[in-house]
Amino acid sequence: MVEQITKGIKISVKTKYNGTSYRNNRLYYVFAYFVTIENNSSQTVKLTDRFWKIFDSLNQTEIVEGEGVVGQTPILKPKENYSYSSGCFLESNIGAMTGFYTMKNMNTFEKFNVHIPSFQLAIPILSN
Template structure:
């Protein structure tokens, strides 16, 4: 698990290798990632936007950005946490992801970046 805290917002990430998938007659390596967002600050915040860099060792870096995460824009009171999972397909068995969320302080409406630490996506067979 990797973790990072930005302005009192803690991001924790776990990953899972899901095997090989064939899509449109092409081979892909499937990965899941599980994100926990903990509000360790004294302010109520809302996640409004996500930005990801998906790095595939055999492909160009893919940029993904948009509103919220998995169709939601969660509001976190102090000491709340929010967990979700998602996934990606890589052309190689080795990659990484990193990025940030745009969070909004619900009292001041100030927006700020919360960094998602770089995490590895690796076929566990390669680790042995």
């Protein structure tokens, strides 16, 4: 598990390799990632947007951005947390992801970015 704290918001990420899959006659390596967002600040915040950089050792970096996460824009009061899982398909057996969430302070309406720590996506034999 990797973790990072920005302005009192802690992001924790765990990953899991889910095997291979064929799509359009191409082999892909399937990875799941599990994110927990903990609000250790004294302010209520709302996750409004996400920005991901997905590195695949055989391809160009893919950028994924948009509103919320998994169709939600959670609001976290102090000491609350929110967890979700998602996944990605890589053409190689090793890659990485990093990025940030845009949060809005619900008291001041100030927006700020919370960094997502870089994490590896690798088949188990490569992780040892």
